Amino acid sequence: MPSCEICGRPSSVLHKVSVEGSLLHVCSSCFSRLGSRAVVVVEERRVVKRRVERRVVDRLEGFDLVEDFGERVRRAREARGWSEAALAQRLRVSVDVIRRIESGKFKPPLQLARSLESILKVKLITSTEEEFEATGEPGPLTFGDVVVVRRGEE
Numbered sequence: 001m002p003s004c005e006i007c008g009r010p011s012s013v014l015h016k017v018s019v020e021g022s023l024l025h026v027c028s029s030c031f032s033r034l035g036s037r038a039v040v041v042v043e044e045r046r047v048v049k050r051r052v053e054r055r056v057v058d059r060l061e062g063f064d065l066v067e068d069f070g071e072r073v074r075r076a077r078e079a080r081g082w083s084e085a086a087l088a089q090r091l092r093v094s095v096d097v098i099r100r101i102e103s104g105k106f107k108p109p110l111q112l113a114r115s116l117e118s119i120l121k122v123k124l125i126t127s128t129e130e131e132f133e134a135t136g137e138p139g140p141l142t143f144g145d146v147v148v149v150r151r152g153e154e
Contacts, residue, residue: 006030065113069124070104076120077102091115 001010004027011027018024018039026034066072077087084102088095091112100106101116108116113124
């Protein structure tokens with residue numbers, strides 16, 4: 001059982017007060033003797049909503065979505081005779097997510113894109129390996145073209 005910080009008596013009810021800048025937990029008897037010298041500290045209970053952040057890997061390096069991903073999803077869904085709600089239920093996402101994907105306003109994360117590919121049997125993810133053209137023309141000037149690195153010299 002907690003005790004009063006002034007008299008030391010155990011008490012089931014303690015008042016939280018500030019006496020000359022010090023925060024104390026006091027029993028009812030000491031609280032009544034302090035009178036106007038004690039300022040009652042009222043604790044406000046705040047409900048803090050914590051935003052749960054999902055760490056979803058949006059894109060893995062080397063992969064991207066095809067340009068017409070939304071159209072492909074819509075066509076494949078309609079070919080199976082599914083509504084937006086039916087597809088959303090299969091993917092465990094909201095209908096709004098499906099609508100935004102189909103309109104092209106929302107690029108699905110890689111995991112969702114793979115689920116769409118699997119369920120709808122469409123190709124949505126492509127490799128983004130860069131293709132370089134071999135031309136005789138010099139490319140843009142790089143830092144390595146300008147700087148001469150000397151090692152071992154003082």
